[in-house]
Amino acid sequence: MKKLYIIGAAACLLSACHPNVKVTPNPTKGNANFTTYLAVGNSLTAGYADGSLYLSGQLNSYPERLFEQFQSVGSDGKFIQPLLKTDFGFPGPKFIMAVTTHCDGSTSLGPAPYAGHIDTTGNIEHVSGHINNIGVPGIRIADYDVASYATIAYYGGGAPYAYRFYNNVAGTPQDELIYRVNDLQPTFFTCWLGANDVLGYATSGGQGNGDGTAVPLGANLYANGDITPDSVFKHLYDAAVTVLINNGAKGVLINIPDVTSIPYFTAIPAKGLILRQGQADTLNAIYAGHATFVAGANYFVITDHDGHIRNAFPNELIMLTTPQDSLLCAGWGSVKPIPAAYVLDQGEIQNAQKATAFFNSVIKDEAAKHNLVYVDMNAYLKTLSSGITFGGVTYTAQFVTGGAFSLDGVHLTPRGYALAANQIINSINAFYHSTIPTIDVNKYDGVKFP
Amino acid sequence: MKKHLLAASLLLCSAISYGGGYQLNLQGLRELAMGGTGTASTADASTIFYNPAGISRLKGIEASASILFIMPTTGYSNAQGYSATTKSQTFTPFNIYVGGPLREGSKVGVGIGIYTPFGSGTTWDDNWSGKFLVQSIYLQSVFIQPTISYRVSDFLSVGGGFIYAFGKIDYKEALPVQFDNGQDGQAHLHGNANGVGFNLGVHLKVASTLQIGFTYRSQVNMNVGAGHADFNVPASLQSSFPNTTFDSQLPLPQIASLGISYRPIDALTLQFDLNYTGWNSYDSLRFNFATNTSALQNEHAPRHYHNTLTPRLGACVKVSKMLSLMVGGAYDPTPTTQGYISPELPDADRLVLTGGIAFKPIPRLTILAAFEGVISSKRFASYDYGNYSGTYQTKAATPGIGINYNF
Numbered sequence A: 001m002k003k004l005y006i007i008g009a010a011a012c013l014l015s016a017c018h019p020n021v022k023v024t025p026n027p028t029k030g031n032a033n034f035t036t037y038l039a040v041g042n043s044l045t046a047g048y049a050d051g052s053l054y055l056s057g058q059l060n061s062y063p064e065r066l067f068e069q070f071q072s073v074g075s076d077g078k079f080i081q082p083l084l085k086t087d088f089g090f091p092g093p094k095f096i097m098a099v100t101t102h103c104d105g106s107t108s109l110g111p112a113p114y115a116g117h118i119d120t121t122g123n124i125e126h127v128s129g130h131i132n133n134i135g136v137p138g139i140r141i142a143d144y145d146v147a148s149y150a151t152i153a154y155y156g157g158g159a160p161y162a163y164r165f166y167n168n169v170a171g172t173p174q175d176e177l178i179y180r181v182n183d184l185q186p187t188f189f190t191c192w193l194g195a196n197d198v199l200g201y202a203t204s205g206g207q208g209n210g211d212g213t214a215v216p217l218g219a220n221l222y223a224n225g226d227i228t229p230d231s232v233f234k235h236l237y238d239a240a241v242t243v244l245i246n247n248g249a250k251g252v253l254i255n256i257p258d259v260t261s262i263p264y265f266t267a268i269p270a271k272g273l274i275l276r277q278g279q280a281d282t283l284n285a286i287y288a289g290h291a292t293f294v295a296g297a298n299y300f301v302i303t304d305h306d307g308h309i310r311n312a313f314p315n316e317l318i319m320l321t322t323p324q325d326s327l328l329c330a331g332w333g334s335v336k337p338i339p340a341a342y343v344l345d346q347g348e349i350q351n352a353q354k355a356t357a358f359f360n361s362v363i364k365d366e367a368a369k370h371n372l373v374y375v376d377m378n379a380y381l382k383t384l385s386s387g388i389t390f391g392g393v394t395y396t397a398q399f400v401t402g403g404a405f406s407l408d409g410v411h412l413t414p415r416g417y418a419l420a421a422n423q424i425i426n427s428i429n430a431f432y433h434s435t436i437p438t439i440d441v442n443k444y445d446g447v448k449f450p
Numbered sequence B: 001m002k003k004h005l006l007a008a009s010l011l012l013c014s015a016i017s018y019g020g021g022y023q024l025n026l027q028g029l030r031e032l033a034m035g036g037t038g039t040a041s042t043a044d045a046s047t048i049f050y051n052p053a054g055i056s057r058l059k060g061i062e063a064s065a066s067i068l069f070i071m072p073t074t075g076y077s078n079a080q081g082y083s084a085t086t087k088s089q090t091f092t093p094f095n096i097y098v099g100g101p102l103r104e105g106s107k108v109g110v111g112i113g114i115y116t117p118f119g120s121g122t123t124w125d126d127n128w129s130g131k132f133l134v135q136s137i138y139l140q141s142v143f144i145q146p147t148i149s150y151r152v153s154d155f156l157s158v159g160g161g162f163i164y165a166f167g168k169i170d171y172k173e174a175l176p177v178q179f180d181n182g183q184d185g186q187a188h189l190h191g192n193a194n195g196v197g198f199n200l201g202v203h204l205k206v207a208s209t210l211q212i213g214f215t216y217r218s219q220v221n222m223n224v225g226a227g228h229a230d231f232n233v234p235a236s237l238q239s240s241f242p243n244t245t246f247d248s249q250l251p252l253p254q255i256a257s258l259g260i261s262y263r264p265i266d267a268l269t270l271q272f273d274l275n276y277t278g279w280n281s282y283d284s285l286r287f288n289f290a291t292n293t294s295a296l297q298n299e300h301a302p303r304h305y306h307n308t309l310t311p312r313l314g315a316c317v318k319v320s321k322m323l324s325l326m327v328g329g330a331y332d333p334t335p336t337t338q339g340y341i342s343p344e345l346p347d348a349d350r351l352v353l354t355g356g357i358a359f360k361p362i363p364r365l366t367i368l369a370a371f372e373g374v375i376s377s378k379r380f381a382s383y384d385y386g387n388y389s390g391t392y393q394t395k396a397a398t399p400g401i402g403i404n405y406n407f
Helices: A002-015 A055-058 A062-072 A141-145 A160-165 A171-186 A196-203 A228-243 A278-287 A326-328 A346-369 A377-383 A414-432 B007-019 B029-033 B053-057
Strands: A037-041 A096-101 A107-113 A186-193 A248-254 A274-276 A295-300 A299-302 A308-309 A373-375 A388-390 A393-395 B062-068 B071-077 B083-084 B096-103 B110-113 B118-121 B136-151 B155-181 B184-207 B212-216 B220-232 B244-254 B253-264 B268-277 B284-289 B299-302 B308-318 B323-332 B350-362 B365-376 B379-383 B390-405
Touching: A037 A171, A055 A107, A062 A141, A062 A186, A062 B110, A141 A171, A141 A228, A171 A228, A171 A388, A186 A228, A196 A346, A228 A346, A248 A346, A248 A414, A295 A393, A346 A373, A346 B118, A373 A414, A388 B365, B029 B062, B029 B308, B029 B323, B029 B350, B029 B365, B029 B390, B053 B136, B053 B155, B053 B184, B053 B212, B071 B379, B136 B184, B155 B220, B184 B244, B220 B268
Parallel strands: A037 A186, A186 A248, A248 A373
Antiparallel strands: A096 A107, A274 A295, A299 A308, A388 A393, B062 B096, B062 B390, B071 B083, B071 B390, B096 B110, B110 B136, B118 B136, B136 B155, B155 B184, B184 B212, B184 B220, B212 B253, B220 B244, B244 B284, B253 B268, B268 B308, B284 B299, B308 B323, B323 B350, B350 B365, B365 B390, B379 B390
């Protein structure tokens, strides 16, 4: 009798014992219309990562993440990207983490090109039909007025990414934009353009024209290593935005990151030359005062923009692409200076930062003028240097270990792109009074290790 | 990708989490059934825990034992529309007490208690959204308390016990380093803990119908001396996450209690207890690995617990010589501080409701059954240190059975 009573009491309480905390979020679109979404941009928009474009990278692009969130606020359920068929990298192989043996016999764990067979079957097939993500790796605002952008010889016999899906390969990127806007009739867009207008200069070690006075090689085509002149940038950026808003679409303009905050330029420290006393004495004798050395950590010897051979200054940047074997075995940075093409010296950094500041002011002005969302991605990515914590994981701008930047030191990991997408969503929500849910960043991949 | 390893906090936390005031609730069925009250009553040998002064008041040597079945569940959801629930698990804390006056009429009572004030755990899905903070936590502990009591007069008795505590912990969390196939790494921390403390009590028999009790249970620092820290990480990172040992110290807080037991009529006993718990000793969590690397650093995570005051009420109705019914309840406020609430302990204010039955088929033997339901308020909790937040709710159903025998 008593036993029955207890079991009865237990049973009724047990059934009530399941916590129900389900919060049903109620996403709202606010003052915007997310029915049809068009993403415009460069490699960051295409989902480029690990030094290449590949299928899973595209599927983890920030526009794909945004589209997934827009589905709760009235998207038409379609988001077509010009997907590749395989995951090896196009046209070259992507980087993977691997143990590399160096010239001096030492080994290290780091990014290395995928060395296996690369299956590119179907990757160059032309993609036709509606496309919602027209991000083209490598494209600059300066390119928007270049006819036959997808095919001209300057880009190595054609810009392979544009060539894959451009409707009219003889047209300019601006023509393509006009076509895509007419074809898709987007109600909402994101535009993250402009980074390559300064990045090409930086990644060439500041070898091109950096003071804004570059002249075209011909037919509106600027050299890849030049910084796009201010007036050209302003004119062509404005023209692109004008097309995007033509049908009354609302959208987002995203500014460009400061190149000095990305691992491509910070992974190799300028003060990375470790010497014993004897080595320091030898180098002091060789350089006879042009460069000085002590036992311990020293600033690498570089050739600066003006051809001077000297120790790098504390804030100068050595590029990630500086050959490791040359540093280890060929005396680069010590008995031989690191060539200027691998160094961003003080003056070059100033040029890059000045251009970045101007381009970002143009982007901000355009957003204000057309009543669009302005996302200060530059400021957000800078906060990575002190760490952005999400769900117990702290992401930083450290190369490989930071988790946010992919193995090329410029582009992001799927988690990094998800962080960027959240930043965009927060900006959209604030501007349009929408309540689009943010993304669980840690659900996606970071850097994978062997 | 510095990882916030927080294991140690967990030890305490799950216990607090599901014991609903672990310090009193489950150490005796009669007390449990009456809302966890018992500081003023000397009903049976479980007084060794509830008020050591009570042993010298017992009529003779008594033995009490019970076993309980805790079934805690915690639910989580966040603004992104994600929700998760912990896996169903059953834990079985138990207690055994033997004690009483040395001989009939003796002023000195002795006894020993073995009880398990912690014995619970939480298991989330390995891939749940808080996986980098906790995947699972399990804690087991046993307290042994030899006790002596002296009856100064009919009015006053005092008592005290020494506590030796031992137990083990097991904790898992994902590490943000991925294998080639996308699987996350994992930290598995497990080891033994022990500590010492004491339990003091004063019991006043103001009148035949009114009893008052005071107890003080000391802090018990549970030391984890050389726990095992095992890391499942990609081969290329094994030197960054070497399998090593860790040590930690977990303060189980001091508790001062006041209890009043009043019998307005023969058939009815009313009890009121108040527990003041010194949670502020759990200010932060330090967690030291024997081997550190750039990826594996010692942890110092703030917790900022604050002291709590828990009122408890209980009633016992004597239906017949053979049968008594008990009910009770308690309001157990959370010691946590907003901004410092990690999913290993998504604690919130708790409402505790209890009931039970005592059946006495023969004069020397009592069979007890009790039930406790713990419901925490739904609470939005944030853990700023790990930037993780959401709405949590914990419920726990705890049935138990036991016996008491008078020798």
